[in-house]
Amino acid sequence: MNAKKVDKFATGVLYGIASIIVLILASLLAFILIRGIPHISWHFLTSPSKTFEAGGGIGIQLFNSFYLLFITMVISIPISLGAGIYLSEYAKKNWVTGIIRTSIEILSSLPSVVVGLFGFLIFVLQAGLGFSIISGALALTFFNLPLLTRNVEESLRAVHFTQREAGLALGLSRWETVIKVVVPEALPGILTGVILGAGRIFGEAAALIYTAGQSAPALDFTNWNPLSISSPLNIFRQAETLAVHIWKVNSEGNMPDGAAVSAGASAVLILAVLLFNFLARFIGKRIHKKMTSA
Amino acid sequence: MEDIRDSLTRKSKKAKLEQIGKGISFLCISFIVLVVIAIFYFVASKGLATFFKDGASVSDFLFGTKWNPSSVSEKGTPLIGALPMITGSFVVTFLSALIATPFAIGAAVFMTEISPKLGTKILQPVIELLVGIPSVVYGFIGLSIIVPAVRSVFGGSGFGILAGTFVLFVMILPTVTSMTVDALKAVPRYYREASLALGATRWQTIYKVVLRAAIPGILTSVVFGMARAFGEALAIQMVIGNAALMPHNLTTPASTLTSVLTMGIGNTIMGTLENNVLWSLALLLLLMSLLFNIVIRMIGKKGAMKA
Numbered sequence: 001m002n003a004k005k006v007d008k009f010a011t012g013v014l015y016g017i018a019s020i021i022v023l024i025l026a027s028l029l030a031f032i033l034i035r036g037i038p039h040i041s042w043h044f045l046t047s048p049s050k051t052f053e054a055g056g057g058i059g060i061q062l063f064n065s066f067y068l069l070f071i072t073m074v075i076s077i078p079i080s081l082g083a084g085i086y087l088s089e090y091a092k093k094n095w096v097t098g099i100i101r102t103s104i105e106i107l108s109s110l111p112s113v114v115v116g117l118f119g120f121l122i123f124v125l126q127a128g129l130g131f132s133i134i135s136g137a138l139a140l141t142f143f144n145l146p147l148l149t150r151n152v153e154e155s156l157r158a159v160h161f162t163q164r165e166a167g168l169a170l171g172l173s174r175w176e177t178v179i180k181v182v183v184p185e186a187l188p189g190i191l192t193g194v195i196l197g198a199g200r201i202f203g204e205a206a207a208l209i210y211t212a213g214q215s216a217p218a219l220d221f222t223n224w225n226p227l228s229i230s231s232p233l234n235i236f237r238q239a240e241t242l243a244v245h246i247w248k249v250n251s252e253g254n255m256p257d258g259a260a261v262s263a264g265a266s267a268v269l270i271l272a273v274l275l276f277n278f279l280a281r282f283i284g285k286r287i288h289k290k291m292t293s294a
Numbered sequence: 295m296e297d298i299r300d301s302l303t304r305k306s307k308k309a310k311l312e313q314i315g316k317g318i319s320f321l322c323i324s325f326i327v328l329v330v331i332a333i334f335y336f337v338a339s340k341g342l343a344t345f346f347k348d349g350a351s352v353s354d355f356l357f358g359t360k361w362n363p364s365s366v367s368e369k370g371t372p373l374i375g376a377l378p379m380i381t382g383s384f385v386v387t388f389l390s391a392l393i394a395t396p397f398a399i400g401a402a403v404f405m406t407e408i409s410p411k412l413g414t415k416i417l418q419p420v421i422e423l424l425v426g427i428p429s430v431v432y433g434f435i436g437l438s439i440i441v442p443a444v445r446s447v448f449g450g451s452g453f454g455i456l457a458g459t460f461v462l463f464v465m466i467l468p469t470v471t472s473m474t475v476d477a478l479k480a481v482p483r484y485y486r487e488a489s490l491a492l493g494a495t496r497w498q499t500i501y502k503v504v505l506r507a508a509i510p511g512i513l514t515s516v517v518f519g520m521a522r523a524f525g526e527a528l529a530i531q532m533v534i535g536n537a538a539l540m541p542h543n544l545t546t547p548a549s550t551l552t553s554v555l556t557m558g559i560g561n562t563i564m565g566t567l568e569n570n571v572l573w574s575l576a577l578l579l580l581l582m583s584l585l586f587n588i589v590i591r592m593i594g595k596k597g598a599m600k601a
Contacts, residue, residue: 007495014408017400018417021471024464025420028427028435035438082322090316091323100323103330109583110333111525113552117559117576118333121340125564142329149326173308175315203428206527206552210559246430247528250437259438266431273426 029270036267039260045268048218049245054257058265060216063232064133064239065272068212069201071137071235076144077194081183083145084152089178108146115143116207124211133235136212143207144197151193155186192284199276203269205243213238214248242269334580341577344570350374355574361538361554363568374571376551378540380578383550385541386455386530387523390462394470395516397463399505402474407486407500424468433532436461441533448545453535456544461529466519473518477511478504510597514590521586525579527552551575 043057050056091097119139129135159182167177183190216239219232226233240248246265249258305313344350350372358375366372401421405413440460445452481504489499505512535547536557555575562569 003495003498007497010497010500011408014400014404017397018404018409018412021397021401021467022416022420024467025424028464029423031435031439032431079322079325082319083326086316086319086323090319100327103327106584106587107326107330107333109521109525109587111527111552111579111583113525113527113555114333114337114576114579114583117555117573118336120559121336122332142333145326145329149323173312173315175312176308179315199426203426203430205428205430206556209528209556214560243428243430246434247532250430250434250532262434263438266434269428269431273428274423277422277426 032263032266032270035260035263036265036270039264040267044264049216049255049261051255054255056255056257056261058242058245058261058268060219061240061242061245061265062268063219064212064216065202065241065243067232068133068136068140068208068239068241069198071133072140072144072201073194073198075137076141076148079141080145080148080152081190083149084156085178085183087149087153088156089174089182104146104149107142108150111206112143112204113206115139116210118142119207120210129236131211131213131238133212133237133239136208136239136241137235139207139211140201140204143204144201147200148193148197151197152186152190155189155193156182158189159185188284188287191287192280195276195280195283199273199280202272202276203243205241205247208241208244209247212241212244214240214244216240216245337573337577337580340570340573341580342574344374344567344574348372348567348570350567350571355571356380359540363571372567372571374567374574376571376575376578378538379549379551379554379575382455382534382541382548383524383552383582385548386458386462386534386550387520389455389459390466390523391470391516391520393459393463394467394519398467398470398474398515398519399512401467401471402478403500403505405471405475406478407496407504421468421471424464425472429465429526429529430532432461432465433529436529436533444545450545451535451547452545453533453547454543454545455534455541455548457533458530458548458550459544461533462523462526465526465529466523469522470515470519473515474508474512477508477515480511481507510593513593514597517586517589517593521583521590524582524586525552527556531556551579555579 045057045062046059047057048060049058087097087100091100116139119135119142123129123135123138124131127135156178163181163185164177167181168174172180217237218230220228220230221232223231224233225231226235228234229237231237242265246262246269249255249262249265255261344355345352354371355374355376357377358373359377360367360373360375361378362373401417405417436457440457441452443452444450444454444457444460448456485503485507486499489503490496494502530550531553534549534553536549536553537547538549538554539547541548555572558572559569562572
């Protein structure tokens, strides 16, 4: 009788904990969206930010975030693909592989601020790239590589070994089998991982403060020459991203409508991350359906 | 004859392709290893310069309580006591883990044992969403909700360890929860069946069997969460108040290793003591993350031996 009462009580407590967590998320989202969404307008999303006066937007920061994300992915996807292929297809079980796995684990657990400082030291100062998109993208690559590599490896491993045997039996080399049989089969998993990684990169700020810089110089959106300093495509210009902008507005506080701007920018950031999450599920399922039904 | 021998002994096009492919993939993986080595080398060389080049003493750095690197004490040694930040980092990390652990275990038990249906339908997406929220957003929320709340309840400015703890609690909760779920799911089904067959209630089964069997996994997830809390920079920097003083209570401004780093590195000149000592903080952060890694490995090994 007593044990049953305890059981009921404990179940009740567990229900309570679960609902508290749901409540926390609900109130976080409600807070951000209710405070932020009224502030989002076409003007807010497209106009440049202003210091010391109200009415600024986040146009340049928004563009910078997407552009930086794109450059980072261009660098990190091929590398993580190669690394993932090596780990799943070629790596033998020996001490070299052990060291490789340990380094990936260490890299993935490094605080992002340390990765950012390393990028600051190497790219911004020693390589002379200054605060620039390329410095930021390289720092974010380091931040992104371990997770992406692990994701590629797991997706490749999930491919059934008969697929590999079929490829090899047709006389393909191992490399050809991997590229032409295994990777296409693993594509939904890889893509899901890439999109989730994109969400993580999109919101990252600590690694960017000292690599991509904290100011967003005016851009001329009619100038598409990648070498011109005012061109949005130039990868050697400073580029404050949306996440860095939120941090800066809040820690410097010289914007009269700072709270509203950060609420709006946070809402945009969260909506973007939600979108990435949704896309990851949707695209993964879609591709999987397409490939398995064919 | 010569032709045939040649074509048999020479590497075929495919074999060459294979070699190139393997080479490329090995190159990619070595790049990652190289990056890790480079990070350690450069941060260590910068961080150790404080002690070797500027001649500051390690004990001053680790145990000194006065942080003002641009000036010197009466004895002529630079004021580089990092103890306030070290304490700040550890206190917020432990406190947030202390609060987050029961919640995470509770949620994980709920998801695996009590109601898997509600768990996968509601709690799982909720936790994935919480992981996805960027840390600056947490910082902003902390700044606009938690800091004023702490201020109105406890007085003072509201900035401080307590506000930092709450922000970190929400940030590490999803990580710890999802890893604990994995740990609980790894407990074999027949453990539960055996316990229930003996007449134990569900709670007795959970408490006396499932949770105990999953202890190594749960510990790993808590340490993982602590590692994340220790390295978190911006969210904590926004709410902790950034005063490099020894924390005396939970509601006065304090600082952490990461907050001092984010504030300071842009305002100092490369190569000076003021700058080098910041790199020493970064090195400390690096070593701590390494330590967390080692602890996780040790737990993993011990847990594996038992099973």
